[in-house]
Amino acid sequence: MSVLRLSDVSWAAMRAALDAGRRTAVFAVGSTEQHGPHLPLRTDALLGDALVTRLAPRLGEVVVGPTVPFGVATHHMAFPGTITLDTETFQAVVLQYVRSLASHGFETVLVVPSHGGNFGPLAQLLESTGGEVGGARFVPYTDLAAFVAVLERVGRDDGIPPEVSGSHAGEAETSIVLAERPDLVDMSAAVRGFDGVFDDEVAQRIFTGGTAALSANGVLGDARPADAARGARYLEALTDLLAGFFAPVLEGRP
Numbered sequence: 001m002s003v004l005r006l007s008d009v010s011w012a013a014m015r016a017a018l019d020a021g022r023r024t025a026v027f028a029v030g031s032t033e034q035h036g037p038h039l040p041l042r043t044d045a046l047l048g049d050a051l052v053t054r055l056a057p058r059l060g061e062v063v064v065g066p067t068v069p070f071g072v073a074t075h076h077m078a079f080p081g082t083i084t085l086d087t088e089t090f091q092a093v094v095l096q097y098v099r100s101l102a103s104h105g106f107e108t109v110l111v112v113p114s115h116g117g118n119f120g121p122l123a124q125l126l127e128s129t130g131g132e133v134g135g136a137r138f139v140p141y142t143d144l145a146a147f148v149a150v151l152e153r154v155g156r157d158d159g160i161p162p163e164v165s166g167s168h169a170g171e172a173e174t175s176i177v178l179a180e181r182p183d184l185v186d187m188s189a190a191v192r193g194f195d196g197v198f199d200d201e202v203a204q205r206i207f208t209g210g211t212a213a214l215s216a217n218g219v220l221g222d223a224r225p226a227d228a229a230r231g232a233r234y235l236e237a238l239t240d241l242l243a244g245f246f247a248p249v250l251e252g253r254p
């Protein structure tokens with residue numbers, strides 16, 4: 001199954017695809033934010049690209065929309081280069097993206113968050129819209145706990161504990177970027193950051209005091225044991241999770 005990318009083709013090609021029955025679109029919502037001293041600011045957007053590229057062929061004849069490069073990243077603003085949207089603006093961007101697709105005839109729009117701060121606002125949107133936007137079915141993935149659990153499982157299988165694989169810019173995300181774009185990773189700057197267990201109390205400290213209150217280098221986890229082959233396994237496992245969620249949604253639809 002070939003991946004049809006909306007932003008790589010002409011409007012005429014898009015018209016032809018819609019006429020041929022490609023009425024499902026999928027796009028990721030990432031972020032442009034600090035990921036430690038060793039990873040690029042676009043790490044979460046890159047993760048979004050990687051996930052939808054792997055996911056699309058498993059869902060049939062879908063169209064892949066461009067990844068939204070901005071998310072809700074207020075807690076990373078102490079680090080230069082981070083760009084954040086407030087929650088309302090983020091939600092408005094997603095809504096108008098989906099509405100635009102719906103107006104062209106897309107019947108189902110799937111949304112993949114690739115940044116932790118985007119899951120909650122997407123869940124709120126799902127609730128406020130009832131899963132319908134502009135006449136299209138609006139289906140965001142919103143289970144952050146399951147997403148994190150997959151990363152932890154893949155790490156553990158390789159002897160990497162969750163405090164190392166980390167919730168932000170640790171071994172897991174570093175491995176993923178090594179698998180996708182090793183040219184953007186500076187492993188000589190890879191460091192250990194906050195290495196406690198990421199629980200509700202820690203999450204609370206981050207969302208009130210910002211990431212810098214917990215980790216001066218911006219890393220939650222330990223980036224040093226990162227490995228490209230494991231990064232590919234993280235991506236495959238996340239794709240399995242997403243395909244398992246979205247495929248039943250599309251059942252019976254081309």
Ligand SMILES: [Zn+2]
Pocket residue numbers: 035043044115168169173
């Ligand atoms: Zn990230």
